[in-house]
Structures are given as C-alpha cells and as structure tokens.
Amino acid sequence: MVKVFISYSRECRDTVTALAEDVRDASHDPWFDEKLTGGQRWWDSILEQIRACDAFLYALSPDSLESEACRREFRYAQQLGKPVVPVRLSEQVMPGFLPSPLTEVHCVDYLVPGSKHAYKALERALHNLSPAAPLPDPLPPPPQVPVSYLVALRERIEAASLDQKEQIVLVFELRDKFRSGRPGSEIALLLDLLKRRDDLYAKVEREIDSVLAEIRQGGVGRPPGPDLDQARIEALVRIRDLFVQRREQLLRAAADEEAKRDRIDTSVPAVAGSASSEPLPPKTGRAAGSAGQPSRKQRPAGNEGPKMPDGAERIPRSIRLDEAPTICERVMRRVVASHECWVFEVDQNNSFELSLDDSEPHCIVATATLRDTVTAPSSEHLKGLEWELKEHSFAKGAAGAAAVYATGGLAALALLSKSVRDLLMTYEATRSWPVPRSGALAMPAAELALALQRVAKDAEAIGVRRKKQ
Secondary structure, three states: OOEEEEEOOHHHHHHHHHHHHHHHHOOOEEEOOOOOOOOHHHHHHHHHHHHHOOEEEEEEOHHHHHOHHHHHHHHHHHHHOOOEEEEEOOOOOOHHHOOHHHHOOOOEEOOOOOOHHHHHHHHHHHHOOOOOOOOOOOOOOOOOOOOOHHHHHHHHHOOOOOOHHHHHHHHHHHHHHHHOOOOHHHHHHHHHHHHOOOOOOHHHHHHHHHHHHHHHOOOOOOOOOOOHHHHHHHHHHHHHHHHHHHHHHHHHHHHHHHHHHHHHHHHOOOOOOOOOOOOOOOOOOOOOOOOOOOOOOOOOHHHOOOOOOOOOOOOOOEEOHHHHHHHHHHHHHHHHHHOOEEEEEEEOOEEEEEEEEOOOOOEEEEEEEEEOOOOOOHHHHHHHOOOEEOHHHHHHHHHHHHHHHHOOOOOHHHHOOHHHHHHHHEEEEEEEEEOOOOOOOHHHHHHHHHHHHHHOOOOOOEEEEEEOO
C-alpha cells in the first residue's frame, strides 16, 4: 500500500474527492487536506504529511498551477526526493506547456472522474512508481506558510486608510475573483467588510452593491456542450480551414517577396568603373557637412520633435504593477488633453494601446493585443472584466482549444510551428470609457490598471511609451 499525498486547489474539490476514492479503490492510502484553512499549524500538518508520504500526486488544474500553496508543496516534495505523479484534471492544462520539472514525468489524464479509462490510467501510474528514497539528512528547510488570497485581501481591506482608487481596485478584484469561480459567500463577506469602512466613497458603495446583487443572482454558469462527435468534426474542420488560410498567407507573402527582389535587381545602378557608370551624387546630411543641411545644433527648435505639453505630468518609461492605477490615470489625462496615443508593453507578445476617439461623446479607447497562455488564459480574465474580444479572436481561441480536443487531449499546439501557434493564441480585446465632464478619470484608470495586473501578474515591470502619430 502506497501513501499518496494529493496537492490540489479548492476549485477542484469535487473532482479530487473522486480521485481520492479511485486511489483508495486501487488499494492505496490517499490523503488530501479537507479543511483548507490556513495558519502555521495547518501548514506544519501539510508538510508533515508530505514527509510521511510515499508518492506526491499533483492534481493539475489552471488554479492549482497558479496556487502558491501547491507550488510550495511540489517544490518541497522534490527536495525530499518523493516520486511525483502529475494528474491532469482539465483540458486547459496542456502537458507540453507545463513547468519543466513536470514535463519530465508522464502525465495521467483524469478528465472524466470515475470513468474506467481514468481509473485504469491512475492505477497503472501508481503501480509503476519507484519506491520512495529515505528522507535526506538533514532535512531541507521547510517552506514558509503561504498567505491565501482571502487573508491578503482582508489585510488590504482593513488598512488604516484607503483612497478612492484603492477602494475601486479592491471591488474590481473581488468581482473578478467571483467571476473566475471563487465561492460567492467568501466574496460577499469581504465586500461587506469593505462596505463597513467609515471612509467609503459613495461611488464605490454603488459598485459593491452591484457585485453583491450579481452574487445573489447565482454563480456564473457554463452552457452545456454540443454532442461530442459533432464537436470533434467541427473542430477538425476549423483546424483545416485555419491551416489552409495560413498556407495561402505564406504563399502570398513569398510571392510578394520574390516580386520585391525582382524590382530591386532591375533598379540596381551600374557598378563603378563600367562604361555606363555615372558619378554618384555627393552625400548629404550631417556627415557631408553641406551648407544646405544644418547640423543637429543648427537645426531650428521647431524640428526637434514633439515636446511634452505644458503642465503635463511626466510619465516614467517603466512602472511596477502597484503603480498602475496612478500612472494609468496620468496617461489618460495626457490622452484626453493632448490627443496623444500611449502604449503599455507587458512583453513582446502583450501590449495595451490607449487613444482618444473624437466622435461624440469623446471616449478613451484601449486596444489590447495579447497572447493567451495555456494554464491561465488572459482572454478569460478580460472577458470577466467586460472587455470586448474581436470575433476573429473567438475563432482563433476556439480553434486552439479544438486542436487539443480533436487530438484526444494531446499537446497539439506544442507540435505546431511558431507561426501557427501565434495565429491560434493571439487575440485582440477592446474597452472604451466615455470622458466624464468632471474630468475625473479614477474609475476608468482603475479598470485599465486591473486589466494590466491580470495580464502582467508575473511581470516585474511594465514598459510605458508614447506612440508617434
């Protein structure tokens, strides 16, 4: 009998309960934390169970891969030399995109809890486990107790003072947590705590009441899926159409490049020294020093490029995530006052562009060009924050999911070329805010900052630059 420690996220509680029953039916002894509370005693108990187990079963879901507690449990099990069994609970988790230590171990599919196929795969993986090595001496230092999101949010809510921006950000974060699947009772408790603050703004109180009303109406459900056979056929058709479209794009690009080379070949001047060669005109510019071309110092002030508008606040080139609400508000003021266009760059694949729509009423428009990750798709976060995804973005996202589904759950995207992966995973999203007559931009700035924080949650800094128009 093997003692099996199961590391999981509370969002998959029901699936993990069925998983533990299957481990028990396979004549093994499963253990998973059913209290899910917190504190040092709770964490010490978790670590003791990891030290005593014969195998570490990592129940993989988007939430468990993001959970700091699960990550620390996994790292500690590795340091102790425990055999690891990764078990995939969701199709959103793709084996080819898992962290490197997990890609080196065969991943068990447990997508349909209680099914014969899932049970057999789990039983086989546990049967083939190597015996656990003796504990190292001395033991590695135990990881620190992780702070749950509930504790972290409660500490922020109970801070000595909160300005309007901080209050708005907290409300939007709690709303996003609820829409992402967190229990409504937890979110309502924290919202009620925030609502009892003496310094609460009236606008924030209205936002809290709106989220509480949404919680009372019930959780965010998912529509039932179509017939499986029909879904597989439609997925294959979509993938085929995408590859045909991509192939045509590449052929057109190759033809355009060939035509460009032909034009260059026919326009190259004769080589110096040949009978038909003509003397080249003298170089102009700073290097030539000609009288007609002023140097940089001689150039008139009007040609020095765009200057900062009078009275405008300076925008740093790089910001931390906790600075996002303040900097977003500054940038929005620049956009409205000077009709400038600004870009927030998370990395080479993810950016937000901010501009002004002059049509009545004037609106600040944010256009996000982003690339989904496999374990935590940013498109889901932005939809929860009421951003509008372009229609072709939905098609690409559906095709990306279909590629995995149609191949029986294999990491199909990992086998595709980079160009095709970019086509499937990249999308655009937009959000607009009417420019208030009062000029108060705290609310739209907080919403934009929250979107940045959702997409760039692992980034140390975000680049900010003004786009030349």
